[in-house]
Amino acid sequence: MESEVCQFYEKRSVLVTGGTGLIGKCLVYNLLANCPDVGTIYLLLRKKREFSFDQRRERYLNYDIFKNLKTPNLLNKLVFIEGAVDAKNLGLSNDILSKVTAEVSILFHSAASVGLEAGYKGAEQAANSNLRGTMNVLELCRSMTNLACLVYVSTATAYHFKSLIEEKIYPVPCTPEQFLSVMESGDAKAIDKFLREDMKMFPNAYTLTKALSENLCQAENSNIPICIVRPPIVSSSVATPVPGWTNKMQAFNAMILLWVMGLSRCLTWDPDTRIEVAPVDYVCNVMITAAWFTGQKRPVDTVPVYNVVPSEDNSVTWRKLLEYSLDVVFESPSIKAIRWPGRQMISPKTPFKFLYSIIFQHIIFAIFSDLFLICTGSSPQICALMIKMVNTIKSVRWFLTKDWHYINTNYLALTDHLNEHDRKLFPMSMKNMDWKSYIHTGYYGIRKFVLHEDDDNTKAAIGRLRRLTMITNGAVIFAFLMIISMCFTLFLFLQYTILIHGRY
Ligand SMILES: NC(=O)c1ccc[n+]([C@@H]2O[C@H](COP(=O)([O-])OP(=O)(O)OC[C@H]3O[C@@H](n4cnc5c(N)ncnc54)[C@H](OP(=O)(O)O)[C@@H]3O)[C@@H](O)[C@H]2O)c1
CATH class of the missing domain: 1.20.5 (Single alpha-helices involved in coiled-coils or other helix-helix interfaces)
Known part of the structure; x- marks a missing residue:
C-alpha cells in the first residue's frame, strides 16, 4: 500500500514560516524523512542581531537532527529565503516573491512570538509577528496561483476564556484593526489598560493575537484553502527526529526544569488539573496530514480546526507528571541542580506548609546560598534565579490552576482518514499514550537537548x-x-x- 499523503506532497513546493522554531524544525525533519519526494521546501529566515542570514542558514543545515535523515542529499531541497512575517510580502525580494507565489503549493505558517507575559510586555512583538504576520501571510496566499492549503498553527489556549473549547473559531470582542490601532498609539499605559481591562478574558497578548488571527483566517475561507492546527503545550517528541527531542524551555519543560534543578519546591498550582500537552512530532504529523486532507477534501463552508489535545479518558495531571518523573529524576539528576528536587510539590491547598516552604525552602535558602557563594569567592546567583523562577511561574500560572474541556473530534478523525501505511508513517494519536514512559523519555530529552548533559555524568551529579x-x-x-x-x-x-x- 502506498502513502497517499506522500503522493500528495510529491514534487509540490512547500513554504514554512517559523522553520527555526521547535515545531518548525521537527516539521521540516518529518517532511524530509517521510516524504522524500517533496519538492522545494522554502524556509523563511530572518537575520538576527547576533547572526547574519548566511550564518543562520549554515547553523540550520548543521543541526544534529538532520544527521538522522537516511536518504542522502535531502537537505538540498531546503531553500532559505530571507524575510520576516511582519514585513509586507514577508520582506521577500521581487524575484523570490514571484517564484514563491507561482510555485508554493502548501504553506505552513508557524512563525509567532510566543511570550506569555500579561499586559504591555511582549504585546508589540505579538502584534507584529502574530497578527501582522498572519495578515501578511494571508495577503501572500491570495496571490498564490498553486496553493492547495495554508496550515495556520494556532494554539489550544486561544480561547481559554471558555471552559469548553470546540473545534471552531469563536468571535473576539475587538477587531484586528482596533487592536493594532491601540498598539500604534505607542502609549504603554493605554496598551496595558486595553489588554488587562478591555481584553481581560485573554491572559496575554499572545492568546489575543492568536484568536484574532484565527478570525482573519475564517474571513478568508472563501478565497484561500485553510486549516487551523491548535496544539496545546508542545513537548518532547515520541519518536522523531529522535525519541525525547526538544530544543526549548517553554511552559511544560520550564516547570519540570524548575523542579529538577531544585529551585521550586512549592507552586501556585492545582496538582489535579490536567496538563494539555502534545508531543512535537505528533503535532507536526497532524500539520502534514491536515494539509493533505484539506488540499484533497476541503470543506467549503468553514475552516477545519484541529484541537490536538489528549482526550480526557487518557490524559495526565500535574500530580501524575511529578509522580512519574520521581524515579528517573532521582536516578539521573542534573549536574547543574542546586539541590535535590523535592519529593512533592507543595500547593496552596496546604496553606501552612506552603508558607513554610516559601519562607524557609526558598527565601531563606536563597539568601544563605548566596551568602555561602560570596564567602567562597563565587558570585551570588540563587536569589536572581528564584526571582526569574517567580516570573516564569507568573506567566504560566493560568495553565496550572484550571481545567479546560476540549472537543477533539476532527483531530481524532484525521487518523481514520489515513490509510494503514500513512497511519504508521504519521503517528499522531494520544489515545493509548503511555504517559509514564513518555515522561521518562521526555525527561532524558530535556536533560540532553535543553541542559546539554551526557548520560554518563549521572554518578558525578549524584555525588555533587x-x-x-x-x-x-x-x-x-x-x-x-x-x-x-x-x-x-x-x-x-x-x-x-x-x-x-x-x-x-
Ligand atoms: N511551543 C508550544 O508549546 C506551542 C503551543 C501552542 C501553539 N504553538 C504555536 O506553534 C507555533 C510554533 O511555535 P514554536 O514553539 O515552534 O515557537 P518557537 O520555537 O518560539 O519559534 C518561533 C518561530 O517563529 C519565528 N518568528 C517569530 N517571529 C517572526 C517574524 N517576525 N518573522 C519571521 N519569523 C518569526 C522564529 O524565528 P527566529 O528563529 O528568527 O526567532 C521561530 O522560527 C507558533 O505559532 C505558536 O504559537 C506553540
Missing part, C-alpha cells in the same frame, strides 16, 4: 548533590547551634545581671 546536601545540612545544624548558644549566653547574661542587681 550529596555534597551539597551535606553542606546545607551542616549549615542548618551550625545555624541551629549558633541560635541555641546565643539563647544560652543571653540566658546566662540575664541571670548574672539579676544576681548582681539582686545583691545591691
Whole structure:
C-alpha cells in the first residue's frame, strides 16, 4: 500500500514560516524523512542581531537532527529565503516573491512570538509577528496561483476564556484593526489598560493575537484553502527526529526544569488539573496530514480546526507528571541542580506548609546560598534565579490552576482518514499514550537537548548533590547551634545581671 499523503506532497513546493522554531524544525525533519519526494521546501529566515542570514542558514543545515535523515542529499531541497512575517510580502525580494507565489503549493505558517507575559510586555512583538504576520501571510496566499492549503498553527489556549473549547473559531470582542490601532498609539499605559481591562478574558497578548488571527483566517475561507492546527503545550517528541527531542524551555519543560534543578519546591498550582500537552512530532504529523486532507477534501463552508489535545479518558495531571518523573529524576539528576528536587510539590491547598516552604525552602535558602557563594569567592546567583523562577511561574500560572474541556473530534478523525501505511508513517494519536514512559523519555530529552548533559555524568551529579546536601545540612545544624548558644549566653547574661542587681 502506498502513502497517499506522500503522493500528495510529491514534487509540490512547500513554504514554512517559523522553520527555526521547535515545531518548525521537527516539521521540516518529518517532511524530509517521510516524504522524500517533496519538492522545494522554502524556509523563511530572518537575520538576527547576533547572526547574519548566511550564518543562520549554515547553523540550520548543521543541526544534529538532520544527521538522522537516511536518504542522502535531502537537505538540498531546503531553500532559505530571507524575510520576516511582519514585513509586507514577508520582506521577500521581487524575484523570490514571484517564484514563491507561482510555485508554493502548501504553506505552513508557524512563525509567532510566543511570550506569555500579561499586559504591555511582549504585546508589540505579538502584534507584529502574530497578527501582522498572519495578515501578511494571508495577503501572500491570495496571490498564490498553486496553493492547495495554508496550515495556520494556532494554539489550544486561544480561547481559554471558555471552559469548553470546540473545534471552531469563536468571535473576539475587538477587531484586528482596533487592536493594532491601540498598539500604534505607542502609549504603554493605554496598551496595558486595553489588554488587562478591555481584553481581560485573554491572559496575554499572545492568546489575543492568536484568536484574532484565527478570525482573519475564517474571513478568508472563501478565497484561500485553510486549516487551523491548535496544539496545546508542545513537548518532547515520541519518536522523531529522535525519541525525547526538544530544543526549548517553554511552559511544560520550564516547570519540570524548575523542579529538577531544585529551585521550586512549592507552586501556585492545582496538582489535579490536567496538563494539555502534545508531543512535537505528533503535532507536526497532524500539520502534514491536515494539509493533505484539506488540499484533497476541503470543506467549503468553514475552516477545519484541529484541537490536538489528549482526550480526557487518557490524559495526565500535574500530580501524575511529578509522580512519574520521581524515579528517573532521582536516578539521573542534573549536574547543574542546586539541590535535590523535592519529593512533592507543595500547593496552596496546604496553606501552612506552603508558607513554610516559601519562607524557609526558598527565601531563606536563597539568601544563605548566596551568602555561602560570596564567602567562597563565587558570585551570588540563587536569589536572581528564584526571582526569574517567580516570573516564569507568573506567566504560566493560568495553565496550572484550571481545567479546560476540549472537543477533539476532527483531530481524532484525521487518523481514520489515513490509510494503514500513512497511519504508521504519521503517528499522531494520544489515545493509548503511555504517559509514564513518555515522561521518562521526555525527561532524558530535556536533560540532553535543553541542559546539554551526557548520560554518563549521572554518578558525578549524584555525588555533587550529596555534597551539597551535606553542606546545607551542616549549615542548618551550625545555624541551629549558633541560635541555641546565643539563647544560652543571653540566658546566662540575664541571670548574672539579676544576681548582681539582686545583691545591691
Ligand atoms: N511551543 C508550544 O508549546 C506551542 C503551543 C501552542 C501553539 N504553538 C504555536 O506553534 C507555533 C510554533 O511555535 P514554536 O514553539 O515552534 O515557537 P518557537 O520555537 O518560539 O519559534 C518561533 C518561530 O517563529 C519565528 N518568528 C517569530 N517571529 C517572526 C517574524 N517576525 N518573522 C519571521 N519569523 C518569526 C522564529 O524565528 P527566529 O528563529 O528568527 O526567532 C521561530 O522560527 C507558533 O505559532 C505558536 O504559537 C506553540
